[in-house]
Amino acid sequence: MSAPQVGLGLGGPAVTGGPAAAPEYGPAALSRLPRPLQVGWRAILTIWANGKARIGIVILAILILAALSAPLIAPYSPTASNFGQSLPPSGAHWLGTTGSGQDVLSRLIFGARVSLFVAFAAGVLSTIIAITVGVFAGYLRGFAEETIGFVVNLFLVIPALPLMIVLATYVPSRGVDVIVLVVVITGWAWGARVLRAQTSTLRNRDFVAAAEFSGERPGRVVFREILPNMTSLVAASFLGAATAAVLGEAGLEFLGLGNPSTISWGTMLFWAQNSNALLTGQWLQILAPGLCIALLATSLSLVNFGIDALSNPRLREGGSR
Amino acid sequence: MNPIIRKLILFVATLWAAVTVNFFIPRLMPGTPGDAALAKLAGNGPINPAQRQAIDATLGVPHGSLVSQYWTYLDNSAHGRFGISYTYFPQTVSSLILHALPWTLVLVGTVTVIAFVVGTLLGVLAAWRRGRAVDTVATVGGTFTSGFPYFWTALLLLFVFAFKLNWFPIKGGYAADVSPNLSLAFVRDAAFHSVLPALTILISGLGGWLLGMRNNMINTLGEDYVTFAEANGLRGRTVALRYAARNALLPNLTAFGMALGLVVGGSLLTEVVFAYPGVGYLLYNAVVNEDFPLMQALFLVITVSVLVANFAVDLLYGLLDPRAR
Numbered sequence: 001m002s003a004p005q006v007g008l009g010l011g012g013p014a015v016t017g018g019p020a021a022a023p024e025y026g027p028a029a030l031s032r033l034p035r036p037l038q039v040g041w042r043a044i045l046t047i048w049a050n051g052k053a054r055i056g057i058v059i060l061a062i063l064i065l066a067a068l069s070a071p072l073i074a075p076y077s078p079t080a081s082n083f084g085q086s087l088p089p090s091g092a093h094w095l096g097t098t099g100s101g102q103d104v105l106s107r108l109i110f111g112a113r114v115s116l117f118v119a120f121a122a123g124v125l126s127t128i129i130a131i132t133v134g135v136f137a138g139y140l141r142g143f144a145e146e147t148i149g150f151v152v153n154l155f156l157v158i159p160a161l162p163l164m165i166v167l168a169t170y171v172p173s174r175g176v177d178v179i180v181l182v183v184v185i186t187g188w189a190w191g192a193r194v195l196r197a198q199t200s201t202l203r204n205r206d207f208v209a210a211a212e213f214s215g216e217r218p219g220r221v222v223f224r225e226i227l228p229n230m231t232s233l234v235a236a237s238f239l240g241a242a243t244a245a246v247l248g249e250a251g252l253e254f255l256g257l258g259n260p261s262t263i264s265w266g267t268m269l270f271w272a273q274n275s276n277a278l279l280t281g282q283w284l285q286i287l288a289p290g291l292c293i294a295l296l297a298t299s300l301s302l303v304n305f306g307i308d309a310l311s312n313p314r315l316r317e318g319g320s321r
Numbered sequence: 322m323n324p325i326i327r328k329l330i331l332f333v334a335t336l337w338a339a340v341t342v343n344f345f346i347p348r349l350m351p352g353t354p355g356d357a358a359l360a361k362l363a364g365n366g367p368i369n370p371a372q373r374q375a376i377d378a379t380l381g382v383p384h385g386s387l388v389s390q391y392w393t394y395l396d397n398s399a400h401g402r403f404g405i406s407y408t409y410f411p412q413t414v415s416s417l418i419l420h421a422l423p424w425t426l427v428l429v430g431t432v433t434v435i436a437f438v439v440g441t442l443l444g445v446l447a448a449w450r451r452g453r454a455v456d457t458v459a460t461v462g463g464t465f466t467s468g469f470p471y472f473w474t475a476l477l478l479l480f481v482f483a484f485k486l487n488w489f490p491i492k493g494g495y496a497a498d499v500s501p502n503l504s505l506a507f508v509r510d511a512a513f514h515s516v517l518p519a520l521t522i523l524i525s526g527l528g529g530w531l532l533g534m535r536n537n538m539i540n541t542l543g544e545d546y547v548t549f550a551e552a553n554g555l556r557g558r559t560v561a562l563r564y565a566a567r568n569a570l571l572p573n574l575t576a577f578g579m580a581l582g583l584v585v586g587g588s589l590l591t592e593v594v595f596a597y598p599g600v601g602y603l604l605y606n607a608v609v610n611e612d613f614p615l616m617q618a619l620f621l622v623i624t625v626s627v628l629v630a631n632f633a634v635d636l637l638y639g640l641l642d643p644r645a646r
Contacts, residue, residue, distance in 0.1 A: 052461060150331075154338050157579070157627050159586050162604060166346060166620050169608045243468070250470045251590055255605065269473065273594075278480045286480070290473030297468030302461075308536070314543045315536065 043231070046310050053306025059299035063292075067112035076103040078110040078263045086282055095284050099275035107263055108288055114176060114264035115296055118249045122183045123242030129184070130191030130237050131227070137192070138199025139222050152196065155189035164248055168257040175259050179252055183245045191237025198233055202226050232311035236304055243300045250293050265289035324639065332632040339624045343617060344394050403618035408610040414618045417603060424494050425587035425599030428515050432522040433580050440527045441566075441573065444534025448542060448569075449561045459531060467528030475521040475594035482517060489517050492596040514597075521591045533576065537569035544568075571642050578634025582627035586619075 033041070047053045066073065075094075076083075080102065087097040095104035137148035167182045168174060202208060203226070211225045227234075252258055253266025260267055272278075272285040309316040397403070403414035440463075447459040483491045495501060495511045541547065542565050550564045587601030596602065600619065607615035 052464075055461075150334065150338075154335055154342075157335065157582075157624075157631055158339060158342070159583055159623050159627055161589060162586055162620050162623050165589070165604065165608055166616060169611065169616065170347065247468070247470055251472065254470070254472050254590070255593065256609065269470075269476075273476070278476060278484060283480055286473070286476050290470060290476070293470055293473065294465065294468040298465045301464045301468065305460075305464075312540070314540055 043310055046316075047303065047306030050306040050309050050316070052302045053304075053309075056299040056302025056305070059295055060303065063112055063296055063299070064116060066109055067116050070110045070113060074106040074109040076106045078102065078106045080106075086280060089284060095288055096282065098271065098285060099277070099280075099282070100271075104268075104285055104288065107268055108265070108292060110263045111265045111268055111289065112292065114262060115246055115249065115266075115293065118176060118180055118183070118264075119242040119246045119296065119300070121180045122187065122245035122249075123238045125180070125184045126188040126241035126245075127191060127234060127238040129188040130195055130241070131234060133188070134192035134195030135199050135222050135227060135230075138196040139203055139218065139226065149196065152189050152192045155186075156193060158186075160186040160244075160248070161251065164252060165255065165257065168252055173259075174257060176262060176264075179249050179258055180245070182252070183248045184241075187241045187244050187248070191234075191241060194233055194237060195230060198230050199226055202229055232307050236307045236311070239300050239304045239307065243297050243304075246293060246297050246300070265293050325636065328632070328635055332628065332635075336625065336628050339628060340395070340398060340621065341391075343621045343624065344391060346620075347613060347617060398621060403621075404614040406607070406612055406615045408606055408612040408615065414615050417615065418600065418619065418622060421587075421598060421600045421603045422585070424597065425592070425601065426584060428518060428597070428599060429522065429584045429588050430581075432519045433526070433584055436523050436526040437530050437573075437577050437580065439523075440530025441534045441570065443527075444531045445538055445561060445566045445569075447531065447535045448538030448565075449557070451539065456535075460535065463528035463531040465528070466524055467526075467532070469525045471521060471525045471588060471590040472594050474525050475518070475591050478517050478521055479594060490514050494598040518588070518591050518595045518597050521594075522588050530573070533573050534569065537572055538565060541565045541569040571638070574638060574641070575631075575634055578630050578637075579627060581634075582630030583623075585626035586623035 048057070081100050083093065083097045083101045083103060085097065085101045086099050087093055089096045093103050093105065095108065097103055098107070133148060133152060137145055137152065140148070163186050164182050167185065168178065171178050171182075199222075208221060208225055211221050216225070249258070249264070250266040250269070253262070253264060254269045254273070256270055258264070258267055258270070260270060266289075268289040269286065272282065272289075275282075277283070277285045305315075401415045403418075406412055406414050406417055409417055443459050443463070447456040450456050479491065483489045490496075490513070494514050495507065496514075499507060499510070501507065501511075544565075547560060547565050550560045555564075585600060587599040587604070589601030589604055591597070592599045592601035593605045600623070604616065604619045604623075606612070607619060
């Protein structure tokens with residue numbers, strides 16, 4: 001953390017509570033930090049104060065750590081297939097081996113990388129599109145607003161899973177990048193709708209009028225005045241898109257629409273199902289990757305509870321209404 | 322402008338746009354899906370000109386101008402002429418869809434309604450008992466189960482109840498040795514086959530309704546009229562259900578309308594695991610066999626159903642909530 005971050009513009013006009021209120025939330029050193037960092041720190045404390053969000057952060061941190069240190073903690077190479085085939089769990093192979101003789105645990109640990117990558121990449125891209133489209137649609141008036149709103153609604157009503165499947169079927173090379181792209185195309189509209197609604201209410205506030213009268217360009221009004229007031233909604237739409245991306249990726253890969261040589265939880269389930277793992281009693285090969293997907297999706301949703309509490313005090317635990 | 326007329330215009334415009342998107346998807350994709358389709362179809366025997374024309378119109382084999390292709394496509398779509406499937410040669414795409422629809426409508430339709438009702442009631446309960454054990458279990462449990470991929474829930478249920486315990490059949494919508502009819506024995510058999518798929522959709526789908534309703538309800542409980550009702554000494558149940566829940570339900574109705582529209586698309590991932598003879602499984606088979614005419618037609622039918630359901634809910638919403646008129 002360094003001082004030059006002041007210029008990033010987290011401290012919008014509507015962010016209330018001056019530096020005087022800061023020390024009671026955190027260490028005394030906090031009041032010496034630049035204001036945007038104080039705001040960020042208080043946001044983190046509010047999220048952490050939510051018990052559910054705390055569980056989510058812990059689960060997410062464990063999964064990220066496992067993904068980052070995969071080569072260190074995985075017992076074997078995920079591609080090595082020189083073990084016995086379909087071995088039951090043992091000391092050497094905690095979760096057994098696959099039908100083609102690969103270590104299930106090692107594949108599971110390395111698989112975290114792909115799922116997390118897809119979650120974050122698709123989340124970030126969807127959010128960027130949602131911000132650009134949503135904020136401008138909410139800020140502009142007249143024909144442009146109607147047109148953008150129409151396109152957003154169109155993407156909202158076209159059913160996501162069938163669209164994902166149709167798009168993925170037409171594309172011949174189906175790497176992780178294609179999956180991210182398909183998930184983004186079907187996933188940005190929810191965030192755009194929420195951000196658009198919030199922007200159109202903020203647009204009528206006095207501080208926006210003041211900025212306009214002082215001659216600021218529309219781009220600056222949107223990104224420096226309006227956007228900082230929606231940080232929590234932006235975070236929520238990122239987490240929502242990331243959760244949808246995790247489940248979307250798993251579904252596509254399970255259906256065989258991914259690249260089957262990718263090491264990910266979705267393809268693990270694809271191979272387990274194709275080698276009839278359940279019928280041969282290899283149920284761990286189904287249980288483990290699915291549980292990891294469910295835990296990742298759950299942790300993202302749990303963090304979202306904390307973020308909801310940021311933007312809506314009524315949802316805070318302990319009921320501060 | 323009259324709001325109903327405005328909504329109608331918007332609906333027609335969205336319908337047109339969705340149908341047009343469906344027209345352009347295969348044309349924007351790499352390769353020529355139309356040629357691949359014709360080549361596969363030719364493997365089944367000679368193609369008559371009408372079949373060829375239908376495929377050309379759907380998948381965009383370049384012949385004629387784009388405008389004339391587009392008109393042919395609109396004309397064919399409006400009359401349900403989607404050509405011939407080559408996965409299920411020589412059945413037409415329309416008859417395949419018509420045969421799959423009843424299975425999906427009954428199974429997914431019933432479960433969607435059950436999940437909505439049960440999830441909403443649990444959401445009301447969680448918000449009313451906020452911060453207590455019931456709330457924590459319902460919220461965390463609902464978050465966890467809504468993170469279950471549908472196919473994973475399906476596989477686990479299949480393993481435990483069909484494979485290990487042998488309580489339910491492993492796959493299909495009815496016993497393999499009978500053909501579909503409307504006798505009581507057949508209906509009972511079909512219901513028996515649908516227990517595990519139904520349970521799957523219920524488990525994975527319940528959480529979303531629960532969480533949505535809980536959040537709406539907590540917001541509504543903070544409103545003055547609820548405090549006023551409590552201060553008047555009304556019974557807790559009356560306040561929760563007659564005052565708060567009725568209003569908290571409104572935003573969820575839009576989502577319920579979309580879910581009802583999505584019923585037509587079936588629950589693809591669930592139907593695939595159970596090889597259930599519905600629309601989702603048909604779409605999956607179209608995809609794995611690269612049966613583009615079938616796939617495009619299914620996508621069109623699913624999208625149009627969602628749009629129509631959405632429009633119906635939109636109109637209904639105006640009746641239920643005077644503020645939205």
